Amino acid sequence: MQRRVQRHRLILGGVAGLALLGGALALAWPRPPAEGSADVTFARDMSAHHAQAVEMSVTMVKRAADPAVKLLAQDILLTQQAQIGQMQGWLMAWGRPLAGTEAPLAGMDRTGMGLATPQQVQELAYLPVGVAERQYLQVMRRHHQGGVAMARLALRDLNRPEVRAFAGRVVTAQTSEIGAIDALLARRGVRPPTPTTAPKDEATATPMDGMTHE
Structure with missing residues (x-):
């Protein structure tokens, strides 16, 4: 007993x-971040932003004649597709749907985020290869600048340490790739726009004034 x-x-x-x-x-x-939090919004918006880069890069992996452009497109494709999977994994782990009630990037200045127009995306599939390569580099440069600006802006409000670390890596990696893109453009005799001379739709690295939620 x-x-x-x-x-x-x-x-x-x-x-x-x-x-x-x-x-x-x-x-x-x-606790998992709430619906509408900076972390959830960033994961959805950056996934949508990455998705366009992946779409354009898929086309150029198939079409590019310049090995350096093909390699760049392949790297962007693999890296950003993997990052989309990582961000969607967070949303599922947090119990949040992959899509919110609003469309991704709703209320934001798409030009300020460096997003290509639907026409620019489609043109990559049928322009002469040399012209398509140059357009891809120019459009992807703006796209990366928009991604860097999005990540820097999000860092002001992100709370989750893993999301903050991810945003920091986006800034570092895409800034480095902009340098590589500039070198490829220079080989084609194209000078990247500077903040003082570029028109607003060139979306330079610094001014992203319109890139805010309404």
């Missing part, structure tokens, strides 16, 4: 210990 009482005490003590441990973990583990 005494052994049974001791065993019951041990079991009850173990259950109580597990309950305390679970409570402590619940307090320490951050």
Whole structure:
């Protein structure tokens, strides 16, 4: 009888210990971000932004004659497709739908984010290859600048450490790729626009004034 009482005490003590441990973990583990939070919005918006880069890069992986352009397109395709999967994985882990009630990037200045027009995306499939390569580089340069600006803007409000780290990597990686794109454009005799001379739709790296939610 005494052994049974001791065993019951041990079991009850173990259950109580597990309950305390679970409570402590619940307090320490951050809650999933709420619908409409900066983290959820960023994951959806950046996924949509990446999706256009992937679409254009798929075309150029198939069409580019310049090995350097083909390699750049392949790198953007693989990297940004993987990042879309990562961001969608976060949304599923947080219990949030992949799409919100609003369309991605709703209320934002698409030109300011460096997004290509539907016509520019379609033209990559049928323009002469050399012309398509140059257009891809110019459009992707603006696209990367918009992605960098989006990530920098989001860093002001993001709370989740993994999302903040991701946004920081976007800034670093895409800024580096802009340099590579500039070198490829220089080989074609194309000078990238500068902040002082570029028209507004060139979406330079610094001014992204229109890139805010309405």
